[in-house]
Amino acid sequence: KPESYPPGPPLMPFIGNLLSLWLSLKKLKYHHSVWQDWAKKYGNILGLRFGSTNVVVVSGKDMIREVSSREVFDGRPNGFFYLLRSFNKKLGLVFSDGATWTKTRRMVLKSLRVFGYGSRSMEANISEECNALIDMRMADAGVPVVVNHMFDVCIVNILWKLVAGKRYDLANEQLKVLCDLITRSFKVVDMSGGILNFLPFLRHVVPNLIGYTELRAIHDALYDFLRTTVEEHQKTIDARKPRDVIDMFLIEMNSKKSDFSTEELLVICLDLLEAGVETVSNTAVFMLLHVVRNPEVQKKLQYEIDVEVGYSRRPTLSDRSKMVYTEAVLLESLRISSVAAVGIPHMALEDAKLGNYTIPKDTFVLLAIHDLHNGEHWKDAASFRPERFLTKEGNLIQDEWLMPFGSGKRRCIGEGLARSELFMFLTNLLQSFNLKVPEEDPLPSTEPIDGVTLSAKEFRIVFEPRNIRHKSTY
Numbered sequence: 001k002p003e004s005y006p007p008g009p010p011l012m013p014f015i016g017n018l019l020s021l022w023l024s025l026k027k028l029k030y031h032h033s034v035w036q037d038w039a040k041k042y043g044n045i046l047g048l049r050f051g052s053t054n055v056v057v058v059s060g061k062d063m064i065r066e067v068s069s070r071e072v073f074d075g076r077p078n079g080f081f082y083l084l085r086s087f088n089k090k091l092g093l094v095f096s097d098g099a100t101w102t103k104t105r106r107m108v109l110k111s112l113r114v115f116g117y118g119s120r121s122m123e124a125n126i127s128e129e130c131n132a133l134i135d136m137r138m139a140d141a142g143v144p145v146v147v148n149h150m151f152d153v154c155i156v157n158i159l160w161k162l163v164a165g166k167r168y169d170l171a172n173e174q175l176k177v178l179c180d181l182i183t184r185s186f187k188v189v190d191m192s193g194g195i196l197n198f199l200p201f202l203r204h205v206v207p208n209l210i211g212y213t214e215l216r217a218i219h220d221a222l223y224d225f226l227r228t229t230v231e232e233h234q235k236t237i238d239a240r241k242p243r244d245v246i247d248m249f250l251i252e253m254n255s256k257k258s259d260f261s262t263e264e265l266l267v268i269c270l271d272l273l274e275a276g277v278e279t280v281s282n283t284a285v286f287m288l289l290h291v292v293r294n295p296e297v298q299k300k301l302q303y304e305i306d307v308e309v310g311y312s313r314r315p316t317l318s319d320r321s322k323m324v325y326t327e328a329v330l331l332e333s334l335r336i337s338s339v340a341a342v343g344i345p346h347m348a349l350e351d352a353k354l355g356n357y358t359i360p361k362d363t364f365v366l367l368a369i370h371d372l373h374n375g376e377h378w379k380d381a382a383s384f385r386p387e388r389f390l391t392k393e394g395n396l397i398q399d400e401w402l403m404p405f406g407s408g409k410r411r412c413i414g415e416g417l418a419r420s421e422l423f424m425f426l427t428n429l430l431q432s433f434n435l436k437v438p439e440e441d442p443l444p445s446t447e448p449i450d451g452v453t454l455s456a457k458e459f460r461i462v463f464e465p466r467n468i469r470h471k472s473t474y
């Protein structure tokens with residue numbers, strides 16, 4: 001028989017579980033660790049309340065799949081933090097729902113595909129960035145470099161060529177500032193939106209302390225950049241020859257068939273930048289981190305590159321199907337880093353039954369993806385062991401417990417692109433370089449930094465050009 005709200009830690013008047021969260025964070029450091037700790041105590045449907053907002057955290061493969069597949073949970077939160085980034089309205093793709101979300105998702109995917117998204121023509125785009133990346137690392141070969149943001153501009157370029165028809169030099173200062181803004185906005189709060197979301201009136205009392213001032217400033221600066229980009233498009237557009245996603249939207253908006261507004265277009269551009277840059281960048285950096293921590297993994301990767309690609313050309317996406325060990329390294333990187341630790345919050349659009357409980361309308365639902373990928377299902381979950389994704393015969397294992405891009409109707413639209421980028425970055429770099437931790441540095445830490453997505457702590461790598469005529473052995 002359906003019961004009431006799911007169990008969770010005792011509630012305090014007015015603030016609900018905020019104090020318990022704050023105390024637990026002091027001990028456990030990460031939001032995802034607190035959810036995991038409480039889920040162990042209260043079950044795989046954990047009921048919380050922050051201020052007046054209900055938040056439910058679901059754990060385990062079956063429960064995460066169930067929530068992701070039911071239309072009633074396809075909403076996105078209404079909270080202050082989410083609306084702050086979209087002119088206080090529910091606009092765009094990532095944080096909209098209902099009819100706005102359906103029309104936007106369809107139009108974004110259609111426009112991206114017109115410009116080659118998901119097809120072979122993406123390859124040239126990614127290869128160009130890999131070549132630029134290799135040139136940059138050749139220029140400082142042998143010298144320790146901080147790698148935490150080395151992929152940012154490449155990743156923006158790959159996406160921005162489709163969205164705004166533009167690429168930037170890897171040393172471009174404006175782009176570096178833009179990437180830094182996105183990085184900072186991802187560190188101010190966690191994916192639940194934090195205090196700013198649950199007690200928004202505090203922005204009038206302690207705006208700096210709860211991140212309000214910084215988030216406003218960051219979003220103003222990001223929108224300045226996007227507004228200039230859209231205005232440039234408006235001035236130069238030729239309706240018969242759309243150049244990119246922005247042109248496609250502008251043409252649609254002029255056709256009177258559509259009710260997309262300029263504000264909506266700006267939020268869509270922000271959505272693509274925010275969803276598509278930090279996620280890939282942080283995963284790629286964690287991937288390098290694990291490769292330098294595990295020299296035997298690096299050797300096996302280079303052996304596969306040497307055998308399957310050789311030395312006379314750079315790796316391409318068509319090599320991917322033959323490079324099973326590399327693919328296993330990508331899966332293991334996505335598993336162990338789980339940068340989208342609780343996915344993107346869903347919201348109940350109506351009162352809904354889940355397990356034996358009732359989830360009231362407007363409840364936020366967080367998916368415990370980090371726990372799913374690092375919990376008991378995986379033997380020695382803390383070790384970086386790509387072999388867990390390979391059979392004895394060397395075939396790839398598709399494990400149902402691995403869901404880094406979510407599932408169901410709200411699953412990530414960037415999965416194909418992200419996987420292609422990770423493959424190309426890894427193989428192109430390892431074909432040209434041996435990666436080493438500088439002698440004077442400790443092994444880089446696998447402990448993440450908390451935030452909207454998890455990121456690696458700062459570390460350095462020496463890129464040593466490989467003598468590619470000297471065959472690698474394994």
Ligand code: HEM
Nearest residue numbers: 094275276279280340343344405406410411412413414418
């Ligand atoms: C390693 C890289 C990435 C990871 C781990 C990742 C993960 C995710 C996850 C977990 C979700 C939420 C699914 C859900 O709500 O259940 C999501 C949604 C989304 N992702 Fe990604 N993502 C990555 C790369 C990208 C890229 C490259 C793009 C850009 C094209 C992108 C665009 C989006 C968008 C627009 C959504 C919202 C979809 C919707 O609400 O309908 N992501 N991603």
